Amino acid sequence: MPLILATSFAELKDIFLMQGFAGFSLFAVFLLMALGLAIIFGQMKVINMAHGEFLTVGAYVTVFLSHMVTDHAPKMLPYYFPVAIVCAFVVAFILGYIVEIGLVKYLYNRPLDTLLATWGLSMILQQACRSIFGAREDTATLPDWMMGSWSPSEGLDIPINGMFLLALAIVMVVLVYFLMYRSRWGLKVRATMQNRAMAGAVGINTKSVDRITFALGCGLAGIAGAAFTTIGSVSPSAGSLYIVDTFIVVVFGGAASLLGTVLSAFTIAQSQSILEFFLTGVLAKIFVLVGVIIILMIRPQGLIASKVRK
Amino acid sequence: MHTLYNRALGGKSGTVGLALLCIVLFLVFPLSLDNFRLNMMSKYLSYAFVAVGLVLCWGNGGILSLGQGLFWGFGGYCMAAFLKLEAAHNIAAESGSDQIRALTTVGLPDFMDWNQITSLPYIWYPFKSFPLTIILVFLVPTLLAYIIGTAMFKRRVGGVYFALITQALCWIMEISFVTRQGWTGGINGITDLRTCLGWDIRTKSAQITLYFLTSIFLIACILVGRFILSIKLGRILVAMRDGEDRVRFSGYSVSKLKTFIFCVAAAMSAMGGALFVLNVGFMSPKLVTIEPSIYMVIFCAVGGRNSLIGAVYGAILVSYGKTYFSEMFPNLWYFLMGGVFILVTRFFPDGLAGAVDRFGPMLGKKIFSMIGRAQQNFPAVVPVTIEANEGH
């Protein structure tokens, strides 16, 4: 009897660990998605419903590169992925830059209108992807080193791509933190987002700050897209499946707080992944969402809110 | 009588706009459209109920809900549940043969059979009765709106956050309905609805009747909306949109007022959902999820978020455009629709009504009258002096 109990305990521990690590992959994807939105929505107050489509674009760039490499230079396959991340960023960044100039800049201070306009944008981008890449799902060929898993002990398998994602997410968070809170450019961004007219009047080129900040958020979504190809296949509507989750992560974290976004992505991903073991995936999702909404009602400002006397 | 004229009809110019809408709905469409297109129009009009509700709670009250599909859907599902039970009974009665009896459970909707459910879930019991169903069509969504509204507005969740949370709720509803297949018909929804109290709703005459019924109810909703906007409550809504704190410190319970108007919008949406089911003969979770909910907001934005009548035109135009373009240019219509959204928010924030008001002041005021300030009369007060505006 005690023996059975002991084994089941050990199993339970492994299950928890595995689910925990599965949660880490989810955490990494959520975090990468939310990072860009934390800038665009949290700082700029633009409700970018097309954020998911920037992820799609980044993912397609990666898939495209992977096809190019497998067809023309198979030897480069182990190395292409970092290049793909950079390309995904650059393409999404440029696209974001154009969108800011053409659309978003007219809608600052009208957040609900940005929601409607960017919804239109997301329709256009989705259809563009469909026209260019076709409606069917496509996958990137991953380098061998990202496949497989690592087993530190028996019965415990930790997928390497999950670890890679986690590392990527952490690096990006650190980069964004330094960019936003430790650099001169970040100071300009924060000043501009608090008071655009006044920021201009102290000598900040607010138009350029707006453009680059928005494009940066989009570029981060592109990176999330590159990361996304390691766990799923890409279709024109891939990004839109994540948009609600991403907004919930950012809102739950406390829109303007980077630490809040990290905490919130972690909490949501982990609770979902652990609940998934006991319930079906969908029910777990419902439970987590309802839980988050209830917590948001108790604490509408999100997990981490900045306190300033008004 | 005079006040009623002013309140419900919006004075002279409001009446003209309403009369024009009536002419379009009751004469132009029935005379010019074939049966198929007219039925399509009924479908569009059932969306317009949501748009009219949104004019009240978003355009005037400043509460943007991205989850109106939730209420529309609950209204629709309630109606569909009743029709489905009736259909199931009819099948059982028609197919007297033992063979079918052996294969299915008598009186149980087909999808329950497919999901190995052998007796009717308790949730479905009320839908055996028509009056109870009608009550539930309104009660369920309104109660839901009341709960959501009370919870959110008491905690002062508003603006963007409210929009995003209602969107998430809408999504939760969709995935729950898809997964509880045995109760809801899953991803296919509730289909194959034929009769309502023995009346075959698929016949040509029934569809025409239902079209007129939908139009009448829609006009009724507009009148209710106008009434609300014309009385004190309407001005408090605008006041709340522009300065919530002041309203609170004038002694009003802002959360209750917001909840109320949110419930009104929900009830209107539910009515639209129920009529949709009667007109179209099915209900599915695909119709109530995030995307349709945003479309409903778009109807309202395109028509003019402040104009009740504009919302109807918005719903008709956008829905028609969607159907037309997806038939004619299946690959292009996403571009076109996306472009329309962008253009409207970018250049016509007041939608069609605003554009008409701006570009055709003579005509516009009459067609799209927003039950404007101008038409309200306050007798026995000091005359207006306009030159007294000093400063800026």
Added chain:
Amino acid sequence: MLDVKNLQVAYGESQIINQLSFSVAKKETLAIMGRNGMGKTTLMKALIGILKCRQGSVEIDGLDVAKFDSFKRVGSGLAYVPQGRQIFPTLSVEDNIRTGLSSVGKRKIDDWIYTLFPVLKDMRRRRGGNLSGGQQQQLAIARALVSEPKVLLLDEPTEGIQPSIIKDIARMLNEIKKLRDITIVVSEQVLSFTLEIADRILVMEGGRFVHEDLRANVDEAKIHQYLAV
């Protein structure tokens, strides 16, 4: 130093400032006085570029900046202390001042700023939003000064400030003028404060100048009359 010619500013339909011209000499302090709604703040906003000018020119040292965006005007030597301070509430005091460095491309805040405003040095890690009104006013002035302006625009620096701090601000402004070659344009409603700092007073009414006085022979009664109506 600052030459404004035929300036025209409008909000939508209504014209606030029409055909306004004036100039300020180097190192001069010009006070623009007038009641609320007479166009003082509109003028200030038009000078710094928050409001667009319909017509006219704004020349700093001969360079017309009327078509420039705000940040370029700051680069050309204008600095602005707005009505109501408008510091960035969630930025620290130090970061608030550093925003003013954007146009000069420096990283470090010069010591003389902290010498002039010792209270800001003590509070440099505090959030701007948690400062008192008087401290915020000093912060707003410091933020404007670090961009090394030729012309400093101050919009109602005494509004909502306690009497004892008003005197400090007057003292500080006079101090700054001794330290640097700076031209100041200040809009005001408080005559006692104006008299302590201004070389010349212009009275504004309905978007036009209606009265001018030099510091040497100020007609206090007349100005009071304009302020009082």
Added chain:
Amino acid sequence: MSAAAELEIKDLTVSFDGFKAVDNFTFSVEHEELRVVIGPNGAGKTTLLDLICGKTRPTGGSIRFKGRELSKMQENSIVRQGVGRKFQTPSIYPKLTVFENLEISFPRGRGIWGSLFFKQTDDVRERINEVARDTYLSDHLHTSAEHLSHGQKQWLEIGMVLIADPKLMLLDEPVAGMSVRERQQTADLLKRICKGRSVVVIEHDMNFVKEIAHKVTVMHQGKMLVEGSMDEVQANEKVREVYLGH
């Protein structure tokens, strides 16, 4: 002596992020008294009004008005206890006319059903006209509030508080941005309206304070510094040091 104090505040404390904006503050206002609270910016004056009217929740202490504890009540219930508040920057409804602004503030039909079936009867119109006359706005009844001058907006907000006939009026900087003549008119208005109610005013303009105040309270760093007549306060050395200047 006079009747018991209408508003009694005891040991009131509120802290934001560790910073005590109002710190162990105790004071009371009597019936028909016009009290002016002065003090440096950041002394906690506006926060004090926020606490009384329920906009901010205290960390500790009590606020009793006519014997009822306010500190746990919802804002709208506090208003219904007869407490009215005017904010520092005029908060009015810009898109509505002066008449409609006042009508909304009229203390009837505040519930949902009330607002559905509210009738604009003669007594309502009469009261609106009366308040408009009191606040010098009779000529502007049908002007959109956004087109009023700054001073008129201040008056309108005072009128919106006044029409509810509150027993305690809280006015935050009512003459900010007013011309000298408008200030005088406002002083007359305040003197008139403190009949039958208590009024607490926050103000910086010393001439105005002198004109209206029955008694002056000086706040400094969330605490009460001095309380007394205007002359006593002006003569006080501590007040001169932290606030008035020499």
